[in-house]
Amino acid sequence: MEAGARYPSVFVVDGPQRDVPFVPPVRRHQKTWPCCQLILGVLMLLILAGLGIQGYFLICFRKELDRATAEENAEATHEKFVQDHKPAPEKPAAHLTGASFTASGNSTLQWEHTLGLAFLQDMGYKGGSLICNKPGHYYIYSKLYLGNSGCPHNEQKNMWVVHSIYKRTPRYPEDRPLLINNILYCNSKDSTFWWHNSFLAGVVQLEENEEIYIKVSERQLVRIKDEFKSYFGAFMI
Incomplete structure (x- = not known):
């Protein structure tokens, strides 16, 4: 070949490699998920605790209401019994x-x-x-x-x-x-x-x-x- 001739560039391409696992790149913002999960868990616990306290006070209120209603009914029953058994003015x-x-x-x-x-x-x-x-x-x-x-x-x-x-x-x-x-x-x-x-x-x-x-x-x-x-x-x- 002639001395002044240029040779084309040679590119070496590696062939495909088999059985190599693919590792996705790690994104930086994924590291904040554990912190968010902790905050969400605390919020859920606070919500459940609030619901439990509210349910407790509702149960106590219902018991007091039932007790007051029972006492009122008992008093009304007693008054009715007295009225029903009170001797009438025209009877000896x-x-x-x-x-x-x-x-x-x-x-x-x-x-x-x-x-x-x-x-x-x-x-x-x-x-x-x-x-x-x-x-x-x-x-x-x-x-x-x-x-x-x-x-x-x-x-x-x-x-x-x-x-x-x-x-x-x-x-x-x-x-x-x-x-x-x-x-x-x-x-x-x-x-x-x-x-x-x-x-x-x-x-x-x-x-x-x-x-x-x-x-x-x-x-x-x-x-x-x-x-x-x-x-x-x-x-x-």
């Missing part, structure tokens, strides 16, 4: 308080019928007896507060106190018992003080001029002159 009723005994010393109790809580409404009172002026069905009740500062001797223990409601009627020669309660008195010999509440109640048919009264077998055990603990009454139903 009576409530006697306290307790004492007849001058003759028998077991018939005397009652206060004018003072304090006691009243008579279209019913009579005489010698410890309530007198029926209008025939009908009556709800009668009696409560006695019994007590003693000590029990009797051992040979007298386990005796019974009888609290009863009697009816006196012109149709029968003798008085008839209507309700009876037997109370075991001082069943423990080591007792230094004994007390008991005896309550009787029921519905009976009374005719005009019939009388009802209270008897107790051991009159010394009745705590007399207490209008809240011992009383006797009746009302037409």
